[in-house]
Amino acid sequence: MSFIKYCLGLLLFILAHPVTGQEIKWLTWEQAAAANEKAPRKLFVDIYTDWCGWCKRMDATTFKDPAIVELINKEFYAIKLNAEQKDIIKWRGEEFKWFPGGRDGVHKLAYDLLDGKMSYPSYILMDASFSRILISPGYKAGDVLIKELKYAAGDHYKTTSWTDFKARS
Numbered sequence: 536m537s538f539i540k541y542c543l544g545l546l547l548f549i550l551a552h553p554v555t556g557q558e559i560k561w562l563t564w565e566q567a568a569a570a571n572e573k574a575p576r577k578l579f580v581d582i583y584t585d586w587c588g589w590c591k592r593m594d595a596t597t598f599k600d601p602a603i604v605e606l607i608n609k610e611f612y613a614i615k616l617n618a619e620q621k622d623i624i625k626w627r628g629e630e631f632k633w634f635p636g637g638r639d640g641v642h643k644l645a646y647d648l649l650d651g652k653m654s655y656p657s658y659i660l661m662d663a664s665f666s667r668i669l670i671s672p673g674y675k676a677g678d679v680l681i682k683e684l685k686y687a688a689g690d691h692y693k694t695t696s697w698t699d700f701k702a703r704s
Contacts, residue, residue: 557604559613564624564644567612568665575663577687579611582618582645586638587655589674600677603684610688611660618645618655660687668692 562570567578581598583590597603607613620642621633631644641653648659649670658675660668660683668687675683682704686692691700 557601557608559598559604559607561613561615564614564616564626567614568626570612571663571665577611577663577668578614578659578661578665579607579684579687580614580616580648580659580661582616582649582655582657582659584617584619584639584655590656593656593674597675597677597680600681602681603677606681606684606688610684616642616645616648618642618653658683660684662687669697 561581564580570576571578581590581593583593618641619633619639621640624631624642624644626644631642631647633640633642637653646653648667649657649672652670652672654672656672656674658669658671658680660671662668669683669692671680671683682701683697685704686697686700
């Protein structure tokens, strides 16, 4: 009897957590900047912290959604940026460093990207010249995030505000 319960439980787990074999190809800021020089592309920046429960939930759910994985990998350079990392990021002649403050300090690049509004998780969508398209704070289910990704990927931001696009979608 316990073997049947085990098999049934395993089957339910597998059905609830499909394996697609695909994952988002996460890069560091430096790797994405270098790749973007060779082949320009839009950027998707995941700003997270190690202690953030909603960040971990995004990794376990939304970032495993096959439609999200496919769209991000096809249209964007995906960057994971720990908002509390102590590694220096050198970019465009500037050094972005960690500085004390908040819970565990904050990295200057994350701070600048979020205009100092530190909330985790947060996502930044950028064009190939690193100009911000959209700041998107908070946990996102797949159906919500896919709209934001399509807004940027389809260049809708050039002619339509996010508020208008979201209302029509």
